[in-house]
């Protein structure tokens with residue numbers, strides 16, 4: 528267990544988020560306290576941690592693949608933590624671990640294997656493609672290191688208007704329309720991600736009025752339909768400011784630039800801090816608008832899937 532945690536920690540040092548770090552610490556602790564307990568004994572993630580496969584030579588763990596059922600009662604399984612010790616790469620270890628994983632999913636009656644890979648990781652992507660995985664969608668983080676010194680200009684032919692906090696349904700409906708069918712298959716947009724209740728609306732109004740908490744939403748309508756929107760949340764604590772851009776596919780290429788410019792204008796005057804935008808990597812015009820404004824991709828993840836067939840049990 529500890530060796531697996533050490534391998535994952537070393538290979539994915541740059542990428543592990545806060546959640547991943549606590550899981551790793553836990554694996555390391557469990558490994559230290561009781562090297563004999565094995566993978567399934569870790570208390571904190573007993574709920575959804577199922578197991579996986581390791582490649583062992585001598586007493587060294589040289590490779591790992593983690594397997595988790597995505598949802599109880601569902602048929603999707605997530606493959607993650609695919610890692611091989613650098614000196615042992617290129618010898619077929621990852622392929623063997625992946626084949627065992629697919630076989631195990633079939634054995635458990637699973638219907639799909641899903642995973643995520645960074646778009647800037649061609650070796651891993653090639654491995655998954657060679658096993659029959661296909662693209663689902665891309666989600667990523669783009670980061671602007673600091674707020675621009677000068678306010679970005681706004682195009683006059685794309686009139687934007689402030690969106691009331693409580694009119695969240697139209698933003699939710701826009702987010703649903705902006706999501707591809709495949710992305711919806713993976714994780715449909717939830718109303719709760721957009722819902723603004725009375726209390727939050729009041730909090731935002733007071734925050735905006737006092738300048739302590741500044742959330743702004745701007746959008747562009749065409750024939751009464753919200754075509755695109757940008758939401759910004761200014762941080763007063765030194766954390767990154769946030770920007771979220773949404774565009775209806777029929778409006779692609781028309782309003783992304785003005786929306787990003789409006790978002791940055793909304794953040795102007797906030798304390799110096801980077802701006803983080805979470806965005807769909809499949810919306811090329813949105814990515815182009817962010818990058819034209821100086822945002823750089825930080826971590827863009829491609830989700831992939833593969834159907835499981837009964838014959839996979841024999842892999």
Ligand SMILES: CC(C)(COP(=O)(O)OP(=O)(O)OC[C@H]1O[C@@H](n2cnc3c(N)ncnc32)[C@H](O)[C@@H]1OP(=O)(O)O)[C@@H](O)C(=O)NCCC(=O)NCCS
Pocket residue numbers: 538608609610611612615616617618619620621622623643644645648649650651653654657
């Ligand atoms: C990706 C990784 C797991 C591959 O492990 P590996 O044991 O070297 O892979 P294998 O030897 O089983 O190779 C399987 C396939 O992967 C692809 N592949 C592996 N290394 C590659 C490389 N350097 N360049 C291109 N393709 C490569 C090939 O398609 C290969 O099949 P082939 O040998 O028939 O051409 C390993 O490089 C690694 O641990 N990388 C760092 C962690 C990581 O990126 N994990 C994936 C996270 S999504």
